[in-house]
Amino acid sequence: MDRFADFLRRQIDIDLELLRWVREDAESGTSRGCFITIIRGFRECELKARLLRVHQWCGQGSGPCDQVGDAFPPEDERGCTTRALLGLPYSDRPGYAHRWRP
Ligand SMILES: [Zn+2]
Numbered sequence: 001m002d003r004f005a006d007f008l009r010r011q012i013d014i015d016l017e018l019l020r021w022v023r024e025d026a027e028s029g030t031s032r033g034c035f036i037t038i039i040r041g042f043r044e045c046e047l048k049a050r051l052l053r054v055h056q057w058c059g060q061g062s063g064p065c066d067q068v069g070d071a072f073p074p075e076d077e078r079g080c081t082t083r084a085l086l087g088l089p090y091s092d093r094p095g096y097a098h099r100w101r102p
Pocket residue numbers: 055058063064065066079080081082083
């Protein structure tokens with residue numbers, strides 16, 4: 001299951017790095033980046049990271065979805081529906097496994 005969580009963390013890190021480049025270009029005046037879009041992007045990354053943190057143990061017996069009986073079995077790398085949905089925006093990126101689709 002860690003492979004899926006590692007994939008998600010890596011994608012969030014990639015998004016953060018891309019946002020930093022856009023922000024730097026906008027701040028230096030080399031491009032006309034929209035600061036509202038950049039701020040929203042950072043907030044969305046924070047949301048995804050927080051959700052992943054809350055659901056990091058789902059499917060291993062001690063996550064919130066395990067407590068309510070809504071986690072996937074341990075052999076399912078996704079852990080729970082929330083984690084599976086977090087991966088959906090990254091389904092076109094290299095490394096995403098089709099079986100991770102919600
Ligand atoms: Zn969960």
